[in-house]
Amino acid sequence: MKHSILSAFRKIGLLAAILLCFLLPEQVIAQQGKSYLDSLLKTAEQNYPLIKAKKLQIQALQSAVKYKQNGIIPSLNASYQVDYATANNITGMIYPQYIIPISGPPSKGNDYSGVPGSAAALNLLWEPITFGQRNSEVELAKGKLQFGKADEELSLFQQQVYVINAWLNYTLINDLIKVYQSNIDRSAFNLKQAETLVTSGLRPGTDSSSFNSEYTITRIQLIAFERQRDSTLITLKELVGGNLPAGIIVDSALYKNLPVLTLADTSLADHPEIQLGKADVATNELAxxxxxxxxxxxxxxxSTGYARGSGIGADGSVNSSDGWQFQRYNYGVGAQISFPVLEIFHQKPLWKQQELITASSREQLQLTELHLNSQKEIATSNFQKALESARLAPQQFYSAEYSYKAIQSRYKSGLINYYDVIQAQQLLFQSEAAVKxxxxxxxxxxxxxxxxxxxxNLFLNQYGK
Structure with a gap:
């Protein structure tokens, strides 16, 4: 009794070891495929020019925020000048734009001889209180920064979707090439079998020609798929920035396992496209x-401190050498509050324009939410139907495989012609490809x-398991 129990355990252990030998390689390949996909996504984030451009734009917007925050820093200008000019002057008021002012008392007449002069000044200008203007400009710059970050997140998200989609296309074509290769092997076997039967006189000579034609067709189809595989790989290479990570590993176990239907717990508010729309609305409100x-x-x-030198004395005498050195020194401090009294009438059309732009961005956000809600429902329904179809597809393959083996035996026995074999082979090939x-x-x-x-993560958490 004890011996039989030990024997049973040994058999179970042997069976488990055999199963592990078959299962572990697929699990390892699946994990390697998942790791390579992660590498593709990371490479795209680091190397794709659009993503790099968005990151640089973020840095530029950060500098713009810093610039607006630096508005609290006073303006301090130091200047020094020398000149050679006439000293004719006249009293009275004149609007200063486009007119260079001349200091000093009025002259008795015009004297066109020039005299040298010099001046130096240190001027400080500071606006410590702007009644909310500076803060609103800083907040607007921060709002644009948040919009830029949301735009970067959406661009990265979309790029990751493109990369995964291209990777799925590449893995599918690789698996279909294997299916085509199996079909070529069947065609080669049927051709060899037909040649043997023709040589022995059991089948007509046209059979070998027909199978040879079929064999050639399958090889041409394989070349077409290999060309498509190369194109898909080039597209994938472009999507990650021009250089694929080393050691590409195709997940051959992917199309032997189906994903699981789970309830998504992700709120639509977290969608990058919604986040971008909200950031757009917030930026327009801040504007x-x-x-x-x-x-x-x-x-x-x-405040100011300045010095003057002039080649003309207080009594009107001219001494040119005095113009090159300072003779009078002054300082001044002051405060000014300014009210743009009529600016409101100038600004109102801009306010109305920005109000309409803000309202438009809110409507655009609602449109995005409406579209995504509809697409969510469609995507969920499509996923359920795709799972149902994928579960049924192997049944068609098993039936086609059984039918092909039976027809092949009947052909060998001389009961049917080559056309039935080719038709069954095509059905088997199509059903095997349909499963993939x-x-x-x-x-x-x-x-x-x-x-x-x-x-x-709804996709990545199931990929490679």
Missing amino acids: LKSLKKSIMPRLTLW IAYYNAWKSLLNKAAYYGNL
Whole structure:
């Protein structure tokens, strides 16, 4: 009794070891395929020019925020000048724009001889209080920064979807090439069998010619798929920035397993496209606030210290050498508050324009939410149907395989002609390819679902298991 129990355990252990030998390689390959896909996504994030451009734009927007924050820093200008000019002057008021002022008392007449002069000054201008204008400009710059970050997140998300989609296409074509190779092997076997039967006189000579034609067709089809595989790989290479990670590993176990239908717990509010829309609305609201703050008064503090030198003395005498050195020194401090009294009438059309732009961005956000909600429902339904089709597809393959083996035996026995064998072979090939495509559609539908839910982990958490 004890011996029989030990024997049974040994058999179970042997069976488990055999199963592990078959299962572990697939699990290892699946994990390696998942790791390579992760490498593709990371490479795309680091190398794809669009993503790099978005990152640089973020840095530029960060500098713009810093620039607006630096508005609190006073303006301090130091200047020194020398000149050679006439000293004719006249009293009275004149609007200073485009006119160079001349200091000093009025002259008795015109004297066109020039004399040298010099001046130096240190001027400080500071606006410590802007009644909310500066803060609104800083907040607007921060809003644009948040919009830029949301735009970067959406671009990265979309690029990751493109990369995964291209990777699925590449893995599908690789698996279909294996299916085509199996079909070529069947065609080669049928050709060899027909040649043997023709040589022995059991089949007519046209059979070998027909099977040879079929064999040639299958090889041509394989070349076409290999060309498509190369094109898909080039597309994938472009999507990750021009250089694929080393050691490409095709997940051959992917189309032997189906994803699981799970309830998505991701809120639509987390979708990158929604986040971008919200950031757009917030930025437009801040722009409107900044425009309305532009009519607020400004408090300006100023101070100056300056020196003057002139080749003309107080009594009107001319001594040119005195013009090259300073003779009088002055300072001044002051405060000014300015009110743009009529600016509100100038700004109102801009306010109305920005209000309409803000309202438009809100409607655009609602449109995005409406579209994504509809696409979520469609993607969920498509995923369910794709799973149902993928579960049924192997049944067709098993039937076609059984039929092909039976017809092949009947052909060998001389009961049917070559056309029936070729037709059964084509049906087997198509049903085997249909299984791969059905599994691909299931994974592709899961990717679409993850894309419309805004959470790629819905796909990545099942890939490679």
